Amino acid sequence: MKTSRSPRLIAAGLLAFCFSLCSHAGEVQVAVAANFFGPMKVLAADFEKATGHKAVLSSGATGKFYAQIQGGAPFDVFLAADDETPARLDKDGATVAGSRFTYATGKLVLWSANPELVDGKGEVLRTGKFAHLALAAPKLAPYGAAAVQTITRLGLLAQLEPKFVQGESIGQTYSFISTGNAELGFVALSQVWEGGKIKNGSAWVVPAELHSPIRQDAVLLGRARDNAAASALMEFLKTDGAKTVIRSFGYDV
Structure with a gap:
């Protein structure tokens, strides 16, 4: 014989689920090359809806971000406008090894x-x-x-x-x-x-x-090695949904 849950029990279950999601939600500080700030605002909103994690964005020039990261700026993920700068950070030992990939051209x-x-x-x-x-x-x-x-x-x-x-x-x-x-x-x-x-x-x-190809690389910075939100964002950028958004702004993926 089937039994049905009361509306009160269902509501309690949903509240428990939402509390569990929020309790595991984190924050990731993202340094974004200025050319990609528009797409990244859209992606950040999609990312928060999908995971509960919040991406806090800072926009600027790739070269200036490099200097700031070298100086200890509190960024977790770097979305550069080239592939050379993240590679330099790799060589500097400022990144999580093996995390770098091209997110857009x-x-x-x-x-x-x-x-x-x-x-x-x-x-x-x-x-x-x-x-x-x-x-x-x-x-x-x-x-x-x-x-x-x-x-x-x-x-x-x-x-x-x-x-x-x-x-x-x-x-x-x-x-x-x-x-x-x-x-x-x-x-x-x-x-x-x-x-x-x-x-x-x-x-x-x-x-x-x-001109030389404008390959834009993302990299996970060393301070975010144990930041679940930062790792989740890196994976999110590789999803088909994220790639669709990136293409819609005129990039190749």
Whole structure:
């Protein structure tokens, strides 16, 4: 003979489950390269819903994060804009060995808030009909280094270098362009991509052969060796659901 639980017992069971989940929920401090901050905000929300763990995000330039981590900054996971910086941290002994992996491959774009300025082949760079060209500082930001590689391979470095306006991160570089302080500049495609297209302004997606691949690596930092939330985030970034979100922002996975 079947018996049914009372609503009071069911409610008590659900409360016990939620308490158990929350009691095991943790927090992970994440250093996120500026180009990936938008996608990571979405992923952090999905991660918290799926696991109960909270990801606290800090955005900035990869080079600055490297210096901060070396100086003892309290980060658990580092999502860099390149693969070289996490590899350096590996060699420095600042990471959990074997944790590093490529979570995304970025794309560089020449973008202007002016919908008429940038043509589909980037020929605007040759005309020079602009006063300022924004890019992230190449020594701090991999997207800035990729921009300089692109300009150099186009044979335009000497012509364009006097017009450079450098941001310390790709986020600041985007701000220069979006506010009109620079007529155009190089940013990450993810910053201007929405719904499968450039969301505003005009742009040229830089061909991959004009710069080194922008492989973006994640790594678990040494202080988070026993942090369950940090390990869970690293695994979450490898899931099909996370990859779908990352692709939706214009990255390759």
